[in-house]
Structures are given as C-alpha cells and as structure tokens.
Amino acid sequence: MLAPLxxxxxxxxxxxxxxxxxxxxxxxxxxxxxxxxxxxxxxxAVWEQKRVGRMAGRTAVGMGExxxxxxxxxxxxxxxxxxxxxxxxxxxxxxxxxxxLKEDYGLTTAQAQIPLFLFLAAGxxxxxxxxxxxxxxxxxxxxxxxxxxxxxxxxxxPHLPLMWVYPVIAVLGFILLSGFSVxxxxxxxxxxxxxxxxxxxxxxxxxxxxxxxxVVLGNAADKFGLSSVMLYSSFLPLLGLLALLLPSDTEKRExxx
Numbered sequence: 001m002l003a004p005l006x007x008x009x010x011x012x013x014x015x016x017x018x019x020x021x022x023x024x025x026x027x028x029x030x031x032x033x034x035x036x037x038x039x040x041x042x043x044x045a046v047w048e049q050k051r052v053g054r055m056a057g058r059t060a061v062g063m064g065e066x067x068x069x070x071x072x073x074x075x076x077x078x079x080x081x082x083x084x085x086x087x088x089x090x091x092x093x094x095x096x097x098x099x100x101l102k103e104d105y106g107l108t109t110a111q112a113q114i115p116l117f118l119f120l121a122a123g124x125x126x127x128x129x130x131x132x133x134x135x136x137x138x139x140x141x142x143x144x145x146x147x148x149x150x151x152x153x154x155x156x157x158p159h160l161p162l163m164w165v166y167p168v169i170a171v172l173g174f175i176l177l178s179g180f181s182v183x184x185x186x187x188x189x190x191x192x193x194x195x196x197x198x199x200x201x202x203x204x205x206x207x208x209x210x211x212x213x214x215v216v217l218g219n220a221a222d223k224f225g226l227s228s229v230m231l232y233s234s235f236l237p238l239l240g241l242l243a244l245l246l247p248s249d250t251e252k253r254e255x256x257x
Contacts, residue, residue, distance in 0.1 A: 075246050076190050079143075080201050082243055083183055086147055087210025089154065089236040090176060092217045092229070093119055093169075100230045105162050118170040123177035130178030131185075139186040139249040146179025147240020154234040158227070176237065189249060 097119075098112040126146075134142040153172040160168060187198035221229045 071247065072190050076187060076198065076201070078242060078246060079183055079187055079190075080205065082143065082147060082240060083202050084209055085236055085239045086176065086179075087208075088213030088217075089233055090123075091210040091213045092233045092236075095214045096217060096221060096226060096229065097169075100158075100226050101165075103226055105165075107162075115165050115169045118166060119173035122170040122173035123180075126174035126176065126178035127180050129174075131181050133178065134182045134185070139182050139189070140243065140246050142182045143179045143186060143246065144240060144243040146175060146177070146182070147237050147243060149240075150175040151235075151237040151240065154237045158231045158234055186246075186249060 094116070098109075098116050101107045101112040101115060102109065130142055130146065137145075150172050153168050153175065157165070157168055157172065184199055184202045187202045188195050191198045217229050217233060
C-alpha cells in the first residue's frame with residue numbers, strides 16, 4: 001500500500017538513491033518482530049495443544065464429509081483457482097496500471113501513483129471489513145461478492161474519464177480484497193484438521209502465483225499493447241461467478257458456533 005506513496009514522495013523526486021530510505025521501514029519491521037516473535041511462539045504452543053484435542057477425529061465442519069471427500073476437494077480446488085484469478089488481476093493493476101495511466105491519460109509518474117494508492121489503500125480496508133461482513137452474510141456470499149461484485153467496476157475502468165478513475169478504482173480495490181481473508185477462513189472450514197496446508201494454498205500458492213500473472217501480462221503488453229492488456233484483463237473478475245458452485249458455509253458456521 002505504501003509503495004505508491006514512496007514513489008510519489010521519495011523515488012520520483014530523489015531518484016534511485018531515495019530507495020535507501022526504505023531501510024528505515026525494514027528496520028522498524030525488524031524491531032517489531034523481535035518483540036512479537038517470542039510472545040507468538042508461546043501462543044502457538046498453547047494453541048497447538050488445544051488444536052490437537054479439538055481436531056481429533058473431526059470431519060469438515062457442517063458437511064459431514066472427510067477432508068479427502070471429492071466434494072471437499074472440488075471446493076478447495078475451486079477456491080484456489082478463484083484466489084489465483086483474483087491475484088492475476090490484482091497484480092495487473094498493481095504492476096501495470098500506473099504505466100497505462102501515463103500512456104493513455106498522459107499523467108506523470110508522480111500523478112499516476114494516486115489512483116494506485118487509492119486502489120491498494122481501499123483494498124486494506126476491504127480486507128478488514130470483509131471479515132466483519134462475512135460474519136453477517138456468510139463466507140461464500142462474501143467470496144462471490146468480492147470478485148463478481150467488482151467485475152462491473154473492473155469492466156468500466158479502462159473506459160472512464162480521468163475524474164471517474166479515482167472513485168471507481170477505490171471502490172474496486174475495496175470489493176476485490178474484501179474476500180481475501182474470508183477465503184482463508186473458508187478453506188480452514190473445509191479442512192479444519194489441515195489448517196496450515198489450506199492456509200498455505202490460499203495465501204501462499206494461489207496468491208503468490210499471481211506473480212506469474214505479472215510475467216504473462218507484461219509479455220502480452222509488449223506484444224499487443226498495454227491498453228489491450230488492461231481491457232481484456234478486466235474480464236478476469238467475472239470468473240468470480242464460479243464461486244456460486246462452492247458449498248454454503250451457513251450450516252458450517254452454525255455448528256462451529
């Protein structure tokens with residue numbers, strides 16, 4: 001989220017030498033971790049003792065099926081695919097939209113950071129409030145909303161005048177990331193006895209594989225032009241409609257409670 005602001009206030013005016021100021025943030029992060037890690041290590045030990053007793057013999061919550069059941073595998077595979085597709089679009093906006101703004105709207109490097117910052121900052125808020133909304137409306141509903149709900153804004157974005165780019169990209173970022181943390185928890189409900197594995201699949205593999213999207217989109221931009229890539233990648237959030245095939249979590253949440 002801070003990358004566009006750092007580009008605007010540090011890298012653009014100070015050049016490559018300004019990157020050295022990033023070490024201040026790294027140093028602060030290290031200091032925080034030195035204080036948090038010992039405490040967290042103790043918490044993990046306590047949590048692991050409780051988890052072993054709680055998860056012994058448990059099947060997928062509310063589904064009456066074991067973790068290796070075909071229905072559970074299908075749901076987890078679909079979820080990983082959706083996170084993968086979302087990360088492709090998110091990476092495309094994060095990595096290339098600023099260049100699209102410079103090329104098609106004539107913005108400077110500094111000016112192009114503002115829409116990108118709005119997108120990322122709204123995504124942070126969406127990640128937080130998405131969890132709250134999932135408690136009220138259900139995890140599956142939030143996963144559907146986070147992708148398919150953002151599709152109209154994604155489709156509009158390449159065609160908007162500059163004045164409308166700012167509010168629309170903020171709303172898009174909020175909606176698109178509102179299902180990020182929800183997808184992780186939903187995966188854990190699918191396989192409660194393999195929390196670490198499914199968390200790695202949703203936050204590590206699927207989201208991390210979005211880096212491949214940056215390579216693919218960058219290569220496509222070289223061949224077909226950045227405008228075409230931004231136009232066609234805007235259809236990716238429509239894949240969120242596939243989330244309708246996921247099993248409902250209403251019964252799972254009621255039994256877990």
